Amino acid sequence: MNFFTAQCFMFLTVLIVVSSSRVLELSDKFIDISNEGMWFVKFYAPWCAHCRRIEPIWAHVAQSLYNTPVKVAKVDCTRFPAVAAHFKVRAYPTIIFIKGPYHHEYIGERIKEEMVNYAQRMSQPAVQRVSQADSLGYLKETHPVFFGYLGKQKGPLWEMFTLHAEKYQPHTWFYAMSHELLKNDVKIPNETAIFVYKEDDAYFFEADETVFEDREALNVTLDKWINSERFGLFPKVTRSNIHELMNIEKYIVIAIVSENKLNEITQTERDFKDMIESIIRKRKRDLHDKFQFGWMGTPDIANSIAMSELTVPHLLVLNSTTGHHHMPDDDPVLMTPEAVSIFLDQVHNQMAPTYGGNSWPVRMYRGFYEARTTLTNMWRGNPVLTALVFGLPLGFLSLICYSICCSDILDEEEETQETHEKKD
Ligand SMILES: *[C@@H]1O[C@H](CO)[C@@H](O)[C@H](O)[C@H]1NC(C)=O
Ligand SMILES: *[C@@H]1O[C@H](CO)[C@@H](O)[C@H](O)[C@H]1NC(C)=O
Numbered sequence: 001m002n003f004f005t006a007q008c009f010m011f012l013t014v015l016i017v018v019s020s021s022r023v024l025e026l027s028d029k030f031i032d033i034s035n036e037g038m039w040f041v042k043f044y045a046p047w048c049a050h051c052r053r054i055e056p057i058w059a060h061v062a063q064s065l066y067n068t069p070v071k072v073a074k075v076d077c078t079r080f081p082a083v084a085a086h087f088k089v090r091a092y093p094t095i096i097f098i099k100g101p102y103h104h105e106y107i108g109e110r111i112k113e114e115m116v117n118y119a120q121r122m123s124q125p126a127v128q129r130v131s132q133a134d135s136l137g138y139l140k141e142t143h144p145v146f147f148g149y150l151g152k153q154k155g156p157l158w159e160m161f162t163l164h165a166e167k168y169q170p171h172t173w174f175y176a177m178s179h180e181l182l183k184n185d186v187k188i189p190n191e192t193a194i195f196v197y198k199e200d201d202a203y204f205f206e207a208d209e210t211v212f213e214d215r216e217a218l219n220v221t222l223d224k225w226i227n228s229e230r231f232g233l234f235p236k237v238t239r240s241n242i243h244e245l246m247n248i249e250k251y252i253v254i255a256i257v258s259e260n261k262l263n264e265i266t267q268t269e270r271d272f273k274d275m276i277e278s279i280i281r282k283r284k285r286d287l288h289d290k291f292q293f294g295w296m297g298t299p300d301i302a303n304s305i306a307m308s309e310l311t312v313p314h315l316l317v318l319n320s321t322t323g324h325h326h327m328p329d330d331d332p333v334l335m336t337p338e339a340v341s342i343f344l345d346q347v348h349n350q351m352a353p354t355y356g357g358n359s360w361p362v363r364m365y366r367g368f369y370e371a372r373t374t375l376t377n378m379w380r381g382n383p384v385l386t387a388l389v390f391g392l393p394l395g396f397l398s399l400i401c402y403s404i405c406c407s408d409i410l411d412e413e414e415e416t417q418e419t420h421e422k423k424d
């Protein structure tokens with residue numbers, strides 16, 4: 001391919017991308033019209049690599065949301081810094097859902113399904129009413145997790161439910177329904193009740209009688225409960241949700257595997273991951289309020305928590321309040337579901353060995369470990385560049401040190417010489 005055809009080819013692909021993308025390109029004028037309707041906006045800079053990476057995904061998001069009231073758009077913040085300042089954009093890319101005066105920054109994973117789901121949820125009222133049994137069936141099939149309110153829609157419990165639905169709308173779904181609708185599925189304890197539905201099971205919000213009578217206490221208790229129950233039975237744990245998981249005051253049980261670029265894992269890893277998942281499925285009634293299960297597709301985060309290079313597959317249990325971690329003594333691959341179950345009971349009874357934590361020596365060591373890992377990875381990826389990046393400044397530094405020390409000596413010599421001359 002010669003230079004000219006290459007140019008033509010590039011020009012054509014650019015044309016195709018532009019014409020097939022449903023992403024609106026916004027300018028400074030957006031500030032005046034952002035209050036009208038609903039917007040899902042990507043704030044980007046042309047030079048930022050992360051922005052370029054989500055460009056095609058963003059086009060797909062726009063395509064999926066094309067027939068909805070949500071307008072998908074992007075703003076080049078280098079050309080329109082006023083817009084970036086107006087929406088307090090501090091990093092690129094930033095994705096914000098704008099609905100009238102409300103701005104919600106999207107912090108989830110930057111994959112199409114998640115972003116489309118999020119925009120669809122945010123475009124609707126925080127609490128939606130369900131009136132037919134088949135819509136409930138549809139919800140169960142399509143939502144891995146949702147929160148429900150049963151009974152008459154007034155009173156303190158209802159008020160608190162709507163309040164928290166608004167707060168947690170960026171994360172999950174909230175529905176209100178009558179008793180009759182759920183009667184056949186579960187035994188309903190009270191006149192009004194709140195439950196979370198997770199994969200074929202409803203778990204009710206329960207508390208002491210005093211909590212239901214005290215607004216403040218109900219506010220705090222319900223908030224904690226919703227926050228800790230909003231994750232699925234076995235979600236993928238990533239850099240974007242691990243901090244949220246560490247706020248739920250349960251033990252976090254993580255099966256660690258290592259996905260390749262096509263998100264594939266080996267048979268051994270798959271068996272191990274399925275085995276861990278089977279434990280929470282079998283024992284969900286007695287484990288789920290103390291343990292949150294999940295899996296990781298890369299050992300990176302786990303390595304930095306454990307401060308050593310873990311073999312995959314592996315099992316890690318985090319204490320989300322203290323930051324300590326637990327690991328089985330045996331090779332996790334050789335463990336039976338029964339052995340893992342026993343290990344979890346030991347963790348819960350505080351009989352299992354405890355490592356790490358958040359005390360300052362541990363944090364210092366972890367910082368040291370991370371710096372060393374980063375350096376090793378850089379060295380493996382590109383030794384020449386690493387040598388340059390660290391060698392050059394070091395070289396300059398020693399040059400500067402050398403010149404400072406030597407110039408002192410020189411100055412002294414000059415001074416002594418001068419004084420000598422004067423004496424002469
Ligand atoms: C029902 O109400 C009582 C107190 O009024 C409370 O203790 C109990 O937890 C409630 N149960 C549910 C599932 O809401
Ligand atoms: C509930 O608690 C939150 C803080 O967690 C507070 O902002 C809100 O005003 C409280 N609401 C009520 C009705 O007490």
Ligand SMILES: *[C@@H]1O[C@H](CO)[C@@H](O)[C@H](O)[C@H]1NC(C)=O
Pocket residue numbers: 249250251319320321322350
């Ligand atoms: C974490 O450790 C503390 C202190 O050992 C303990 O009180 C707590 O129950 C543990 N579990 C969780 C889930 O925080």
